[in-house]
Amino acid sequence: MAAQALFLAPVVRAVTSEEDTARALGGDMVAWNALIAKYNRRVVVALLARGVPIERAKDVAQDSWLRLIEQQRAGNLRELKLPALAVTQAIFLSIDAARRDSRERATHDDEAEHVVDPCPGADLRMMSEERFAIADRVLSKCAPSARKVFELAYGGEGLSHADVATRVGLSTQRVRQIVCEVRKLLRVALEGGDR
Amino acid sequence: MTGEHLVSSALEAYVAGELDAEMSAVVESHVAVCSACATRLTGEAQLEVAFAEVADRSVAQRERVSTRRSSFAAGVAIAMAASVMLFLAPRGHADETVSPATAPSIAFERPTLVEADASTASAQLDRSGDAAMKLGRD
Ligand SMILES: [Zn+2]
Numbered sequence: 085m086a087a088q089a090l091f092l093a094p095v096v097r098a099v100t101s102e103e104d105t106a107r108a109l110g111g112d113m114v115a116w117n118a119l120i121a122k123y124n125r126r127v128v129v130a131l132l133a134r135g136v137p138i139e140r141a142k143d144v145a146q147d148s149w150l151r152l153i154e155q156q157r158a159g160n161l162r163e164l165k166l167p168a169l170a171v172t173q174a175i176f177l178s179i180d181a182a183r184r185d186s187r188e189r190a191t192h193d194d195e196a197e198h199v200v201d202p203c204p205g206a207d208l209r210m211m212s213e214e215r216f217a218i219a220d221r222v223l224s225k226c227a228p229s230a231r232k233v234f235e236l237a238y239g240g241e242g243l244s245h246a247d248v249a250t251r252v253g254l255s256t257q258r259v260r261q262i263v264c265e266v267r268k269l270l271r272v273a274l275e276g277g278d279r
Numbered sequence: 280m281t282g283e284h285l286v287s288s289a290l291e292a293y294v295a296g297e298l299d300a301e302m303s304a305v306v307e308s309h310v311a312v313c314s315a316c317a318t319r320l321t322g323e324a325q326l327e328v329a330f331a332e333v334a335d336r337s338v339a340q341r342e343r344v345s346t347r348r349s350s351f352a353a354g355v356a357i358a359m360a361a362s363v364m365l366f367l368a369p370r371g372h373a374d375e376t377v378s379p380a381t382a383p384s385i386a387f388e389r390p391t392l393v394e395a396d397a398s399t400a401s402a403q404l405d406r407s408g409d410a411a412m413k414l415g416r417d
Contacts, residue, residue: 125294125296126331129294129324129327129328130324130328132294132320132321132324133321133324133325133327133328135321137311137317138307138310138311138317138320139307139311142307209332210325210328210329210332211329211332211333215329216332216333216336219329219333219336220333220336220337220340223333223337231337234330234334234337235334235337235338235341237334238330238331238333238334238335239331239334239335239337239338240334240335240338242331267295267330270329270330270333271326274326274329275326
């Protein structure tokens with residue numbers, strides 16, 4: 085099944101994400117598969133967070149990658165900022181699908197296919213300013229090195245624990261502990277913040 | 280359905296990408312048929328997305344601070360700027376710990392996926408319901 089070929093476990097390759105991204109932009113399917121293996125979870129999680137059921141989230145995520153690959157093949161992809169671009173694509177696809185579902189066979193006036201803006205708009209954010217302030221207070225109490233580890237693991241492209249470890253010169257186990265600890269502190273603060 | 284529910288650590292590990300394919304499949308097939316756990320998974324996913332947004336903002340703030348710092352440095356004598364740097368970043372790599380006392384207890388362990396205790400599960404469900412962020416859906 086072609087679907088499964090997209091989701092093979094990542095092969096251990098001594099290639100950076102930057103290299104994969106450059107190759108994917110050149111149409112290299114091995115690089116695409118590596119990027120999908122690396123970032124698909126983020127896409128699925130973004131959809132789950134918006135209430136999309138798991139099976140559908142996985143389908144939409146897969147569609148998003150196929151769209152990106154199509155766009156690349158059509159020469160419409162200059163930049164490949166991941167996972168942000170795939171997440172944005174997936175959210176648009178799921179919104180489109182929800183609209184199609186709700187209006188069954190309405191006129192096709194706004195059916196124009198979304199070609200995604202490589203800089204996702206702020207309106208896709210889920211956090212409110214209040215919640216950012218709560219999180220900020222937590223992070224400001226963390227050791228600077230712990231904050232750095234958290235930023236590398238969760239910010240931007242989101243490095244694996246092993247990659248973070250290499251970057252900051254700690255063991256993978258230590259990085260995992262730090263990430264867990266910061267996550268726990270944020271969880272408590274953010275969950276309490278709703279009350 | 281057996282009446283058993285996924286433990287919270289399994290849902291958390293799932294969204295964090297810490298489960299292998301086999302364990303992930305167990306989570307996915309359960310939430311596909313259990314709306315209670317599906318709702319809890321949504322809550323975990325929202326938290327995971329929140330973490331990413333928090334980290335992005337944290338990086339952006341740090342970059343803004345260092346830009347301000349370096350443009351300040353450009354306008355002032357370099358020796359002076361260097362001393363400012365010392366005060367703004369007082370702790371080097373010596374400080375690597377979050378909380379040494381609790382760190383060992385939070386080491387990642389492969390979670391037990393299923394718990395039979397329905398009362399615990401519904402307590403967790405309540406908790407994740409409380410935790411739910413405002414959804415962007417309308
Ligand atoms: Zn369940």
